[in-house]
Amino acid sequence: MRTSWADSVTNAVSEIAVSDNNSLSLPTRSTYVPPHLRNRPASDVPNLSGPASERASFSGTAGGPQWPRWSGGGGTKPEFGRQGQGYGYAGAGRGGSGVGWNNRSGGWDRREREVNPFGDDDEVDDREQGFTEQENMGINFDAYEDIPVETSGENVPPPVNTFAEIDLGEMLNQNIRRCKYVKPTPVQRHAIPIALGGRDLMACAQTGSGKTAAFCFPIISGIMREQYVQRPRVARTVYPLALILSPTRELSCQIHDEAKKFSYQTGVKVVVAYGGAPINQQLRELERGVDILVATPGRLVDLLERARVSLQMIRHLALDEADRMLDMGFEPQIRKIVQQMDMPDRGVRQTMLFSATFPREIQRLASDFLSNYIFLAVGRVGSSTDLIVQRVEIVLESDKRSHLMDLLHAQRENGVHGKQALTLVFVETKKGADSLEHWLYINGFPATTIHGDRTQQERELALRSFKSGKTPILVATDVAARGLDIPHVAHVVNFDLPNDIDDYVHRIGRTGRAGKTGLATAFFNESNLSLARPLAELMQEANQEVPAWLTRYASRAPCGGNKNRRSGGGRFGGRDFRREGSFSRNLDYYGGGNGGSAYGVPANYGEYAPGVTSAWD
Ligand SMILES: Nc1ncnc2c1ncn2[C@@H]1O[C@H](COP(=O)(O)OP(=O)(O)OP(=O)(O)O)[C@@H](O)[C@H]1O
Numbered sequence: 001m002r003t004s005w006a007d008s009v010t011n012a013v014s015e016i017a018v019s020d021n022n023s024l025s026l027p028t029r030s031t032y033v034p035p036h037l038r039n040r041p042a043s044d045v046p047n048l049s050g051p052a053s054e055r056a057s058f059s060g061t062a063g064g065p066q067w068p069r070w071s072g073g074g075g076t077k078p079e080f081g082r083q084g085q086g087y088g089y090a091g092a093g094r095g096g097s098g099v100g101w102n103n104r105s106g107g108w109d110r111r112e113r114e115v116n117p118f119g120d121d122d123e124v125d126d127r128e129q130g131f132t133e134q135e136n137m138g139i140n141f142d143a144y145e146d147i148p149v150e151t152s153g154e155n156v157p158p159p160v161n162t163f164a165e166i167d168l169g170e171m172l173n174q175n176i177r178r179c180k181y182v183k184p185t186p187v188q189r190h191a192i193p194i195a196l197g198g199r200d201l202m203a204c205a206q207t208g209s210g211k212t213a214a215f216c217f218p219i220i221s222g223i224m225r226e227q228y229v230q231r232p233r234v235a236r237t238v239y240p241l242a243l244i245l246s247p248t249r250e251l252s253c254q255i256h257d258e259a260k261k262f263s264y265q266t267g268v269k270v271v272v273a274y275g276g277a278p279i280n281q282q283l284r285e286l287e288r289g290v291d292i293l294v295a296t297p298g299r300l301v302d303l304l305e306r307a308r309v310s311l312q313m314i315r316h317l318a319l320d321e322a323d324r325m326l327d328m329g330f331e332p333q334i335r336k337i338v339q340q341m342d343m344p345d346r347g348v349r350q351t352m353l354f355s356a357t358f359p360r361e362i363q364r365l366a367s368d369f370l371s372n373y374i375f376l377a378v379g380r381v382g383s384s385t386d387l388i389v390q391r392v393e394i395v396l397e398s399d400k401r402s403h404l405m406d407l408l409h410a411q412r413e414n415g416v417h418g419k420q421a422l423t424l425v426f427v428e429t430k431k432g433a434d435s436l437e438h439w440l441y442i443n444g445f446p447a448t449t450i451h452g453d454r455t456q457q458e459r460e461l462a463l464r465s466f467k468s469g470k471t472p473i474l475v476a477t478d479v480a481a482r483g484l485d486i487p488h489v490a491h492v493v494n495f496d497l498p499n500d501i502d503d504y505v506h507r508i509g510r511t512g513r514a515g516k517t518g519l520a521t522a523f524f525n526e527s528n529l530s531l532a533r534p535l536a537e538l539m540q541e542a543n544q545e546v547p548a549w550l551t552r553y554a555s556r557a558p559c560g561g562n563k564n565r566r567s568g569g570g571r572f573g574g575r576d577f578r579r580e581g582s583f584s585r586n587l588d589y590y591g592g593g594n595g596g597s598a599y600g601v602p603a604n605y606g607e608y609a610p611g612v613t614s615a616w617d
Pocket of ligand 1 (some may be wrong): 180181182184185188205206207210211212213355356434438446482483484485510513514617
């Protein structure tokens with residue numbers, strides 16, 4: 001049941017009065033902290049519970065955080081939560097009544113100053129507005145029906161079909177409706193129950209298939225349902241309960257924006273910290289209180305070294321684009337953050353890794369961070385969605401610019417230029433990006449660039465200008481390859497192909513998102529020969545027309561550009577690397593209907609047929 005703002009203030013004021021009479025005793029419930037007293041050192045505010053949303057009874061003992069047990073309304077006891085961890089999972093059929101939910105409104109209630117991220121002030125009345133099919137904002141869910149899903153690991157919680165089956169909490173459900181998410185996407189159907197069950201997870205699902213919500217929902221609802229926690233009080237150090245790491249500043253900002261929408265009016269506070277932006281502003285924001293910290297690794301290390309952030313209270317750790325986070329560039333920083341600072345050990349915290357690609361050696365590395373985890377693959381690991389029409393053309397280096405110009409002219413003539421059709425052009429180098437942008441500009445095509453040599457302000461400006469359609473062409477390096485969810489990207493051009501097929505998968509994934517279709521064109525020449533085979537395989541798997549010349553190159557080409565991702569041998573190999581051992585496995589075939597699928601999974605593979613081997617092994 002929701003408590004009104006007026007009620008919560010009245011309750012809070014009376015709580016303060018009570019605690020004033022017992023000045024040094026810690027409140028058992030959180031108390032309202034007047035704005036002028038918030039974020040003051042503990043000694044200044046003896047009776048109050050410090051940064052606000054202090055939930056979950058952290059005991060601070062040597063054994064690590066003692067997590068409260070959430071009773072899980074309706075008597076459904078989580079069967080698969082880790083010991084001592086208070087996750088609940090409603091299980092199919094539960095109404096999500098919110099029983100057992102922590103009423104955060106009596107604590108640090110930020111609603112008075114929380115900006116409405118939806119930009120509307122309409123109250124969503126969930127009694128009248130259920131999760132109905134009609135509200136599906138044009139997302140083509142049929143596009144996902146044939147996607148095979150594979151899970152491996154012990155005691156995998158069953159998937160759900162609707163959001164209503166999961167007890168995410170009243171406020172979060174309202175926000176899901178505000179986002180107009182009618183139905184969970186396949187990765188959400190599987191990942192959310194697994195995460196709510198408290199399990200560690202390595203999840204691989206195609207670009208644009210809703211992975212952000214798949215890790216944000218369980219984190220937010222987990223924090224909401226935890227009991228009030230007393231966090232340590234060390235002047236100027238903050239103790240987030242969840243950490244979401246991502247490889248780029250723009251992606252961290254995007255996840256922060258999404259998480260803020262999902263957590264609107266839940267009392268869960270989300271803060272972002274990333275490099276290239278003034279740290280003082282971020283410190284001020286952190287000091288106002290933080291439950292979920294979204295960060296890039298470099299800035300986080302800085303904050304940890306300054307002792308402005310402690311990871312001691314982290315219960316949930318999510319790595320988005322996890323394979324990128326664990327590759328050579330980032331791995332030392334990630335190891336430092338996760339293993340060498342004060343973060344609770346694996347098995348004590350919950351760890352979730354998400355990406356569209358998971359090369360085998362990265363899976364092996366990642367398992368250092370996980371405990372008894374579930375591996376989830378929606379579609380083949382590293383595959384691209386067939387919502388994206390992929391074209392490859394042979395274009396000599398010297399002809400690339402004029403060829404690009406032809407494409408852009410054709411687009412313009414077809415009336416697909418402007419706000420409704422953005423074009424993202426990937427190039428190899430920062431210099432190359434600047435020079436191509438300049439050339440486009442002088443040839444009458446409004447373009448901008450994003451790459452690592454631009455200031456953060458310039459990067460953000462470029463992205464805004466592109467998103468708004470003011471400059472409908474964005475020339476980018478790989479800094480824009482992962483995670484960015486930009487509506488209306490109709491065409492991705494790989495002006496320079498990447499060396500690695502996984503990078504190609506992420507780049508083209510900037511179009512064809514959330515059930516929508518898109519186009520990707522690649523310029524191929526002799527400098528890309530090592531990509532011929534994985535590219536031809538990828539296109540074939542995504543039901544794309546593979547040009548005969550590419551097939552010929554592929555048959556002659558050395559095996560490259562694939563980071564061992566298909567080293568399983570078979571066409572659909574390279575899934576859970578633990579398969580080499582004797583882990584149990586479940587298979588779920590979406591649709592379960594007639595005939596085989598593009599993935600060769602026989603139709604009689606119903607949901608969860610343990611031990612059955614699939615054709616895409
Ligand atoms: N259940 C849902 N219903 C409708 N739209 C959804 C749903 N879940 C997510 N979306 C939308 O789908 C789009 C893609 O989601 P998201 O950015 O999380 O994809 P992703 O899988 O993380 O992609 P990438 O691999 O590129 O990072 C977003 O615009 C998001 O708002």
